[in-house]
Amino acid sequence: MKTLKPNDEVKTKYIGKVPLFRSLSQKEKLFLAQNSFIQAYEKNEFIFREMGEGNTLYILLRGTVQIFLHLPSGNKKILHLVQPPSLLAEGAVLTGKPFPANGQTMGECLIIALNRQTLFELTKSNPQMPWNIMGGMFSRLKEFKETIENQTRKSAISRVAIYFLSIAPNCCQVVLPAPKKEIANYLGLRPESFSRALRSLIEKGVITVKDNGISISNRSALERILQE
Amino acid sequence: MKTLKPNDEVKTKYIGKVPLFRSLSQKEKLFLAQNSFIQAYEKNEFIFREMGEGNTLYILLRGTVQIFLHLPSGNKKILHLVQPPSLLAEGAVLTGKPFPANGQTMGECLIIALNRQTLFELTKSNPQMPWNIMGGMFSRLKEFKETIENQTRKSAISRVAIYFLSIAPNCCQVVLPAPKKEIANYLGLRPESFSRALRSLIEKGVITVKDNGISISNRSALERILQE
DNA sequence: CGAATGGTTGATAAGACTCAACTGGTGTGG
DNA sequence: CCACACCAGTTGAGTCTTATCAACCATTCG
Numbered sequence: 001m002k003t004l005k006p007n008d009e010v011k012t013k014y015i016g017k018v019p020l021f022r023s024l025s026q027k028e029k030l031f032l033a034q035n036s037f038i039q040a041y042e043k044n045e046f047i048f049r050e051m052g053e054g055n056t057l058y059i060l061l062r063g064t065v066q067i068f069l070h071l072p073s074g075n076k077k078i079l080h081l082v083q084p085p086s087l088l089a090e091g092a093v094l095t096g097k098p099f100p101a102n103g104q105t106m107g108e109c110l111i112i113a114l115n116r117q118t119l120f121e122l123t124k125s126n127p128q129m130p131w132n133i134m135g136g137m138f139s140r141l142k143e144f145k146e147t148i149e150n151q152t153r154k155s156a157i158s159r160v161a162i163y164f165l166s167i168a169p170n171c172c173q174v175v176l177p178a179p180k181k182e183i184a185n186y187l188g189l190r191p192e193s194f195s196r197a198l199r200s201l202i203e204k205g206v207i208t209v210k211d212n213g214i215s216i217s218n219r220s221a222l223e224r225i226l227q228e
Numbered sequence: 229m230k231t232l233k234p235n236d237e238v239k240t241k242y243i244g245k246v247p248l249f250r251s252l253s254q255k256e257k258l259f260l261a262q263n264s265f266i267q268a269y270e271k272n273e274f275i276f277r278e279m280g281e282g283n284t285l286y287i288l289l290r291g292t293v294q295i296f297l298h299l300p301s302g303n304k305k306i307l308h309l310v311q312p313p314s315l316l317a318e319g320a321v322l323t324g325k326p327f328p329a330n331g332q333t334m335g336e337c338l339i340i341a342l343n344r345q346t347l348f349e350l351t352k353s354n355p356q357m358p359w360n361i362m363g364g365m366f367s368r369l370k371e372f373k374e375t376i377e378n379q380t381r382k383s384a385i386s387r388v389a390i391y392f393l394s395i396a397p398n399c400c401q402v403v404l405p406a407p408k409k410e411i412a413n414y415l416g417l418r419p420e421s422f423s424r425a426l427r428s429l430i431e432k433g434v435i436t437v438k439d440n441g442i443s444i445s446n447r448s449a450l451e452r453i454l455q456e
Numbered sequence: 457c458g459a460a461t462g463g464t465t466g467a468t469a470a471g472a473c474t475c476a477a478c479t480g481g482t483g484t485g486g
Numbered sequence: 487c488c489a490c491a492c493c494a495g496t497t498g499a500g501t502c503t504t505a506t507c508a509a510c511c512a513t514t515c516g
Contacts, residue, residue: 069377072455077377091366094359100370131323134362137369138323144372145307145328149297151379152305152416156472181494188380193472195496227300381473384504409462421504423464 001045004038011038014112018059018085020132028125035118039111047088047103047111054092054099055116060084063109064177067101078186080143081106081177087136093119094133106178151188158226159187160197164207164214165222172216180212201225229273232266239266242340246287246313248360256350263346267339275316275331275339282320282327283344288312291337292405295329306414308371309334309405315364321347322361334406379416386454387415388425392435392442393450400444408440429453 006014011033015021021029041047047058047065060082067080067088079101082088092099093116123129146166150159163183168174176183184194201207206222208215216222234242239261243249249257269275275286275293288310295308295316307329310316320327321344351357374394378387391411396402404411412422429435434450436443444450 069373071377073381075381077380079373079376091362091369095363095366097363097366100373130358130362134319134358134365135323135325137362137365138319138325141319141365141369141372142328144369144376145297147376148307148372148379149299149305151376179494190473191495192474192497196472199496407462418505419463420465420506424504427464 001042002040004040006038008033011036014038014061017061018112020059020087020129020136024122024126028122032114032118032122035115035121037113039113041105041109041111043105043107045105045109047105047109048092048099050100050102051098054089054095054097057090057093057114057116057119058088058103059112059114060086060088061110061112064106065103065109066106066178066182067103069101076185078182079147080140081182081186083177087133090133091137091140094130094137106182154226156187156189156193157197157200159189160194160201161206161222161225163187164216165219165226168214168216172219174214174216176212176214229270230268232268234266236261239264242266242289245289246340248287248315248357248364252350252354256353260342260346260350263343263349265341267341269333269337269339271333271335273333273337275333275337276320276327278328278330279326282317282323282325285318285321285342285344285347286316286331287340287342288314288316289338289340292334293337294332294334294406294410296332297329304413306410307375308368309410309414311405315361318361319365319368322358322365334410382454384415384417384421385425385428387417388422388429389434389450389453391415392444393447393454396442396444400447402442402444404440404442 008030012026012029015024015029015032015036021032024032041063048054048056050070061084063084065082065088066078067082068076068078071077088103088111089099091097096116150162154162163186164174167177178186180194180198181191184191187194189197198207198209201222202209204221204225206216206218206225208217236258240254240257243252243257243260243264249260252260269291276282276284278297289312291312293310293316294306295310296304296306299305316331316339317327319325324344378390382390391414392402395405406414408422408426409419412419415422417425426435426437429450430437432449432453434444434446434453436445
């Protein structure tokens with residue numbers, strides 16, 4: 001990980017791109033710029049580790065991050081595949097509790113790191129800000145809810161279908177944010193099963209696949225699959 | 229549902245029992261008592277419904293509440309089996325978003341209902357209170373995390389073992405908070421599979437079962453089961 | 457007493473996992 | 487520059503766990 005040292009103007013620009021900070025005044029943005037760090041991560045670097053202290057709020061600007069657990073069995077289980085712009089570790093920072101999981105980059109990533117202190121400082125002039133952050137936490141709660149909803153009693157093929165619909169809510173072309181075996185892990189499937197589900201969807205004429213690119217050629221058919 | 233009308237003193241006593249409110253001053257407790265409702269629910273009553281507006285914070289004092297979803301397939305999926313003392317619907321209230329799930333009593337329940345307005349009023353003199361509530365939300369996030377961790381790639385028998393260990397962390401005797409088929413649902417199992425898992429644990433000499441009462445007779449063996 | 461419900465047990469089937477083999481692409485070192 | 491190892495992905499064959507379906511028992515409640 002390298003800490004970049006852009007001037008405040010550039011930093012402010014980065015900060016302005018984060019939805020959470022959009023409502024801040026110019027002065028507050030500057031304050032934030034002066035008290036935050038822009039970090040460039042390589043592939044496979046850890047941003048935070050399970051059980052570590054949550055002193056820093058991370059904001060993902062570019063790249064994909066996996067939030068995962070080491071299971072007692074030695075395997076890993078991916079809980080989230082986080083895409084920008086997103087907060088990372090917000091729950092731990094707000095509550096002051098240790099991270100419940102690991103965060104690791106899946107490619108090069110650009111991140112704003114924000115000290116807990118700085119965040120609380122900002123809260124003084126922006127009392128509604130924690131609520132916004134909490135909104136993010138609530139979304140994560142909902143994502144979990146959906147994961148549980150999906151992984152209980154749904155076939156491999158419908159899990160894949162739901163996933164594609166969720167990452168391509170409007171368009172019909174997506175690039176998978178991670179290698180297929182990691183997606184499989186996230187969906188609670190073995191790579192082989194994921195592969196077979198893909199094949200089955202292709203044979204049904206619902207999607208086409210080229211490497212990591214997925215095209216949904218028949219969206220309504222895809223939606224119909226998860227009815228069954 | 230009946231709204232009870234105890235005098236303020238009794239109400240204050242109820243309120244004092246809630247960990248979240250323990251740090252409040254006597255005056256604040258009285259304010260809370262005057263602006264909250266004590267509700268008595270019968271079995272199978274809904275406390276809130278999916279998509280409903282989150283205007284009220286509920287605090288479960290007595291009884292068990294199921295938080296569950298209606299799946300598109302028509303089945304239901306239990307996300308939490310909530311035991312007192314616990315907050316209900318705190319995420320929705322804090323963020324002002326609709327409930328993501330249903331809350332229904334599984335037996336007679338006693339609940340404190342707190343207006344969103346009242347809660348925010350209280351926040352003025354107790355700025356750290358939202359953070360405490362958020363702590364509760366964080367716990368729920370962790371419970372989800374564990375559910376996902378458990379339900380992916382763990383056998384029926386170890387799911388049951390984990391569940392027993394979690395509801396009886398210290399003692400060796402517990403009463404199931406709900407009928408077996410509901411526990412099974414929560415664990416992502418069919419009633420038949422749950423029953424078979426129980427039998428298997430009994431035959432291993434790890435537990436004994438009498439109706440809804442479970443005795444853990446060999447805790448370390450139970451812990452060993454979830455290693456495999 | 458009869459119906460309804462929760463729980464148990466048995467037999468069967470379906471689905472995903474496991475293991476093994478094979479492909480194609482990438483990168484490394486002689 | 488080529489041989490080689492390595493990894494992600496795919497495909498096939500067999501196994502195993504759990505869901506499903508059906509029957510049955512016990513209890514509760516009209």
